[in-house]
Each structure stands twice: as structure tokens, then as C-alpha cells.
Amino acid sequence: xxxxxxxxxxxxxxxxxxxxxxxxxxxxxxxxxxxxxxxxxxxxxxxxxxxxxxxxxxxxxxxxxxxxxxxxxxxxxxxxxxxxxxxxxxxxxxxxxxxxxxxxxxxxxxxxxxxxxxxxxxxxxxxxxxxxxxxxxxxxxxxxxxxxxxxxxxxxxxxxxxxxxxxxxxxxxxxxxxxxxxxxxxxxxxxxxxxxxxxxxxxxxxxx
Amino acid sequence: xxxxxxxxxxxxxxxxxxxxxxxxxxxxxxxxxxxxxxxxxxxxxxxxxxxxxxxxxxxxxxxxxxxxxxxxxxxxxxxxxxxxxxxxxxxxxxxxxxxxxxxxxxxxxxxxxxxxxxxxxxxxxxxxxxxxxxxxxxxxxxxxxxxxxxxxxxxxxxxxxxxxxxxxxxxxxxxxxxxxxxxxxxxxxxxxxxxxxxxxxxxxxxxx
Numbered sequence: 001x002x003x004x005x006x007x008x009x010x011x012x013x014x015x016x017x018x019x020x021x022x023x024x025x026x027x028x029x030x031x032x033x034x035x036x037x038x039x040x041x042x043x044x045x046x047x048x049x050x051x052x053x054x055x056x057x058x059x060x061x062x063x064x065x066x067x068x069x070x071x072x073x074x075x076x077x078x079x080x081x082x083x084x085x086x087x088x089x090x091x092x093x094x095x096x097x098x099x100x101x102x103x104x105x106x107x108x109x110x111x112x113x114x115x116x117x118x119x120x121x122x123x124x125x126x127x128x129x130x131x132x133x134x135x136x137x138x139x140x141x142x143x144x145x146x147x148x149x150x151x152x153x154x155x156x157x158x159x160x161x162x163x164x165x166x167x168x169x170x171x172x173x174x175x176x177x178x179x180x181x182x183x184x185x186x187x188x189x190x191x192x193x194x195x196x197x198x199x200x201x202x203x204x205x206x207x208x
Numbered sequence: 209x210x211x212x213x214x215x216x217x218x219x220x221x222x223x224x225x226x227x228x229x230x231x232x233x234x235x236x237x238x239x240x241x242x243x244x245x246x247x248x249x250x251x252x253x254x255x256x257x258x259x260x261x262x263x264x265x266x267x268x269x270x271x272x273x274x275x276x277x278x279x280x281x282x283x284x285x286x287x288x289x290x291x292x293x294x295x296x297x298x299x300x301x302x303x304x305x306x307x308x309x310x311x312x313x314x315x316x317x318x319x320x321x322x323x324x325x326x327x328x329x330x331x332x333x334x335x336x337x338x339x340x341x342x343x344x345x346x347x348x349x350x351x352x353x354x355x356x357x358x359x360x361x362x363x364x365x366x367x368x369x370x371x372x373x374x375x376x377x378x379x380x381x382x383x384x385x386x387x388x389x390x391x392x393x394x395x396x397x398x399x400x401x402x403x404x405x406x407x408x409x410x411x412x413x414x415x416x
Contacts (some may be wrong), residue, residue, distance in 0.1 A: 204414055
């Protein structure tokens with residue numbers, strides 16, 4: 001797949017590295033193109049890096065690996081997103097991580113869908129800590145990735161992407177279920193950072 | 209422990225049966241006392257059943273096994289709850305189960321805390337389907353119960369209660385984390401009833 005990862009932070013770097021090592025074409029885009037280029041060079045010669053619009057142009061799947069508060073500005077730079085699959089991995093955190101800035105009647109995923117017009121948004125990866133992106137960090141057992149979307153074809157693509165990177169994708173229903181997935185992401189952060197378990201925990205749904 | 213289970217529905221019946229079989233003194237209370245008495249008789253001679261106020265009087269721990277919308281009326285009948293531990297197991301569901309009626313800035317647990325005054329509320333069991341209450345239904349692996357409360361002693365009691373019934377209790381932080389636990393309960397219902405997995409799924413947090 002042709003994937004643009006927007007954002008060169010911990011999640012962006014981890015996802016770009018993972019997707020590239022899983023056989024995909026990866027372009028990193030950032031508001032500071034030189035930061036994206038440096039990260040791409042660090043990952044390896046098969047990965048490119050530059051500005052956001054250039055990265056988006058080359059991709060079918062655009063992964064927004066940004067804090068929720070930075071998504072709107074980045075999307076303004078993205079250019080035409082028509083027909084692309086936009087993956088929202090965010091949790092709309094308060095600056096001090098003490099809670100979410102939106103929820104219940106909306107979600108980060110739904111707000112981003114409203115911003116991207118004719119692109120289709122898929123919620124995924126928001127319950128995965130950056131520390132658990134490398135395959136070797138989760139070698140002991142499968143890590144679930146919850147995938148929510150209204151568009152079946154887009155959901156299938158992101159499901160395939162997650163599986164190709166060694167995750168166990170879980171169908172989490174329509175995009176509106178981000179209203180539950182984002183509090184799950186917040187609870188994961190609470191377990192990891194506030195309840196002493198460390199950022200190597202993750203939620204899973206088990207069948208009994 | 210002396211436990212009052214308020215409510216004679218699926219969750220109330222399942223919890224009363226489970227706690228009684230785990231060696232606790234159980235009284236069932238319901239707005240229709242004859243319904244509580246009939247359920248108690250069905251479970252066994254060691255369980256009593258009657259009105260809500262009578263049940264509460266005998267108990268240290270009061271488990272509200274009611275739909276969230278019915279809690280306020282039931283609590284009016286409960287009498288003095290000072291010093292008791294009130295366990296809120298609810299998810300504040302819309303009548304058609306399509307979402308939650310409150311969230312983000314509050315939670316069922318916090319609303320119930322506001323109603324019960326000097327009692328202390330503990331959130332627990334809201335991610336456990338009635339079908340998974342019997343020990344034999346979860347014999348294959350541990351089922352986690354997320355326990356959130358502001359009062360450490362009350363949290364310890366409910367943690368012990370959950371462990372005595374064969375669950376794996378998980379410290380989920382302060383009562384305000386019910387804002388995340390209730391969407392987790394809603395996602396569990398979505399997996400069970402809307403996404404084809406059946407009401408024998410449950411969330412768990414794994415450490416990697």
C-alpha cells in the first residue's frame with residue numbers, strides 16, 4: 001500500500017518504521033519538511049519525507065499521527081484528500097492528559113471526518129502506545145487494533161494494513177463508535193501513566 | 209460480607225447467586241418485595257429477599273443492580289445509606305442501547321454519588337455481561353472487573369468482593385474514571401449485541 005504518515009513524533013516515527021518494514025511504500029509528511037526528511041533518512045532509503053501536501057499526493061492511505069489539536073492545521077496543508085482513506089489514531093487529550101476535550105456527543109474521528117470532506121475517515125491504532133508499535137515489543141501475544149469506520153472498503157484496507165503489521169484487527173463498528181474507543185484510549189493512558197502500569201499495556205476484547 | 213443486591217433482573221439475580229455461593233450474606237431488595245423474596249427462595253434458603261429499605265439496613269455493601277434510569281427512584285426508597293458502600297454496576301444506556309444518555313463531563317457513577325450523600329460509591333462490574341457471572345462461564349480464563357473509587361477502603365472492599373467471586377479485580381483509579389469505564393461498557397454491549405460476537409465477550413487490559 002502507499003501510505004502517508006503525517007507527523008514525525010513518537011507515533012508517526014513508530015508507524016512509519018513499522019509500515020515500511022511490513023512491505024509498504026511510506027512517505028512521511030510534516031509541517032517542518034526537514035524533520036520528516038531526517039526521520040525518513042533515519043528509517044531507511046526506501047522511505048521518503050517532506051511536506052504534508054507532497055506526502056499526501058503520493059498516498060492512498062493518510063495516517064494522521066498528530067495530537068488531536070494539531071490535526072486541523074495539518075489538514076489545511078494537505079491539499080485535496082478526495083478518495084483517500086484518512087486514519088485517525090488520536091485521543092483528544094487535555095494538555096495535562098487528565099481527560100478528553102471532547103466526547104459523548106462527538107469524537108475526534110467525527111470532527112476530523114467533518115474537516116476532510118470527501119475523504120473517508122477510519123478510526124484505528126488509538127489504543128496502542130508508541131512503545132508497542134515494534135513487532136518485537138508484542139511478540140509474546142497478539143495486540144488488538146480496533147477499527148471503526150462507516151465505509152466498508154476503507155475499513156477493509158485499514159484492517160489489512162493492521163494485519164500486515166502483525167496486529168490482530170478487531171471490527172469495532174461504525175465511525176461513531178469512536179465515542180467509545182477514545183475513552184478506551186484515555187483509560188489506557190490512565191493505566192499506563194497514572195496507575196503505575198507503564199506504557200506497555202493495551203486493551204483487548206476476549207470471547208468466553 | 210453483608211451484601212444487599214438491589215434489583216431482581218438478570219444482573220441482580222446473577223450477582224446475588226454468585227455472592228451467596230462465594231460465602232457472603234446476601235439480601236435481595238426490590239421495589240416489588242415479593243419479586244425479591246421469590247428470587248431469594250429460588251437461590252436458596254441462605255438468601256433473603258424483600259423491600260429495598262429492609263435489604264439496605266442489613267448490609268454493609270449495597271449493589272445497585274438496576275438500569276441507570278431506575279436508580280434514583282430506588283435510592284429514594286433505600287433510607288439512610290450513611291457509611292455504606294454503594295456499588296454502581298450500570299451503563300447509562302439509551303432505551304434502544306444505541307448509545308449513552310450521559311458521559312464526558314459526568315458519569316452514572318458520579319450522578320449516583322451525588323444522590324447517595326454520605327455513602328461512598330464504587331464503580332465495578334459494568335463491563336461484565338450477566339451471562340458471564342456464573343463461575344463456570346468463565347472457567348477458561350480470568351475475567352477482569354474494573355474497580356474505580358475515590359475512597360480507598362471502599363475500593364479495597366469491592367476489590368476483595370470481586371476476587372472472592374473468582375474475578376480478577378483491576379484498579380481503575382478514581383470514581384471519575386467511570387467516564388471511561390462506562391463507554392467501555394457500551395463498547396462491550398456493541399461487540400456483544402451489534403457486532404455479532406454475542407454477550408459472552410469482555411474487555412481486559414493486558415501488560416506486554
